[in-house]
Amino acid sequence: MALQECNNPPGVKIGITGGHAIAEDIRQIVKHDVTVSSALSIIVIGLLIMLAYRVRVKILSVIGLTMFASLTMTLAFAYLLFGSLNIVTSAVVAILIDIYVDYSLHMVKRYCDEFKKT
Secondary structure: OOOOOOOOOOOOOOOOOOHHHHHHHHHHHHHHHHHHHHHHHHHHHHHHHHHHHOOOHHHHHHHHHHHHHHHHHHHHHHHHHHOOOOHHHHHHHHHHHHHHHHHHHHHHHHHHHHHHHO
């Protein structure tokens, strides 16, 4: 904002460039992409589990809350360890969602099997 207040001639645009500006642009892009892809994949996975196993919303919400908690703790630890989240640490989100979905499918299947026995 301070650069805009220097009485520049009309039509002159001022911008910042260099390594730091490019790094900040990349950080913003990665943050946006990770947020969108994570949210979209969690929603799609939840719908697939709900349709495939006919799981109740209560069970699905428990699965979702525990997955959210584990992702939050893991990303907080990665942030504290590395100082910031980059492309490599953001790839951990996809891997964790995959691992957690596998675990959740086993637990839901086991729950359904035990429920059918009684």
